[in-house]
Amino acid sequence: MKIWKDRDSVKVKCNYNKNVMKKLKSMTAGKWNSELRIWLFPIEKYDELIEIFKDNISIDYEKISMDEKREILKQFLLRKGYSNKTSKNYVSHLKAFLIYSENKTDSKSINNYLLYMLNEKKCSNSYCNQAVNAIKLFLRVTEIVLKDEIISIDKIRNEQ
Numbered sequence: 001m002k003i004w005k006d007r008d009s010v011k012v013k014c015n016y017n018k019n020v021m022k023k024l025k026s027m028t029a030g031k032w033n034s035e036l037r038i039w040l041f042p043i044e045k046y047d048e049l050i051e052i053f054k055d056n057i058s059i060d061y062e063k064i065s066m067d068e069k070r071e072i073l074k075q076f077l078l079r080k081g082y083s084n085k086t087s088k089n090y091v092s093h094l095k096a097f098l099i100y101s102e103n104k105t106d107s108k109s110i111n112n113y114l115l116y117m118l119n120e121k122k123c124s125n126s127y128c129n130q131a132v133n134a135i136k137l138f139l140r141v142t143e144i145v146l147k148d149e150i151i152s153i154d155k156i157r158n159e160q
Contacts, residue, residue, distance in 0.1 A: 001056045003049050005064065010046045012039040014056075023052055066098045069105075069138070076141045093134035105142075110135055 001014035012030075014020055024030055027048070030041045041049060064072075070091050077087040100116065101109035110132075117123040117131065 001053060003046070003053065005043060005046055005068075008043055010041040010043055010049060011036075012041065012049065012053075013037070014039075020053070020056065027052075066095065066103055069098060069103075069142075070095055072142060073134075073138045076137075089130060090134035090137065093131040094138050097131065097135055105139065 001012065001020065003010065003012050005011075012024065024039050027041065027045065029045065030039055032038075033040050073094055074087060074091050077090060082090070097110070097113050098105075100113050113135075114128055114132065117128050118125075123131075
């Protein structure tokens with residue numbers, strides 16, 4: 001099951017399941033679009049849908065806006081007790097990366113971004129590592145990529 005926001009609506013796509021269909025039909029304002037083969041709901045129903053189907057969903061993070069991705073990281077850092085300074089830095093690093101990668105979060109985009117920071121922007125190794133940590137944390141929180149892919153994103157080694 002996938003649930004995502006799209007402009008002014010929430011879209012739900014899933015395989016047929018009697019219990020899921022019963023829940024979707026019971027929600028007010030939901031409509032089945034037979035042409036697209038998805039359920040459409042008003043944007044206000046997003047949180048309710050996520051809560052009801054939290055055990056069944058995989059969120060399509062590629063369709064979530066940059067602001068929403070930053071907010072997901074910000075809320076996680078707040079819940080985990082990270083300092084305000086660390087939170088600001090991590091959210092800032094995530095924003096810069098998402099702008100560079102055009103909102104893509106695959107490992108190739110991440111590695112290209114790190115090379116860009118090192119070679120073109122001439123950022124320090126520690127600055128790049130902070131960016132790596134912020135991006136990796138976001139990926140772990142959202143589970144966008146497999147754990148093995150996250151591990152394959154290398155930190156920058158300090159020069160000897």
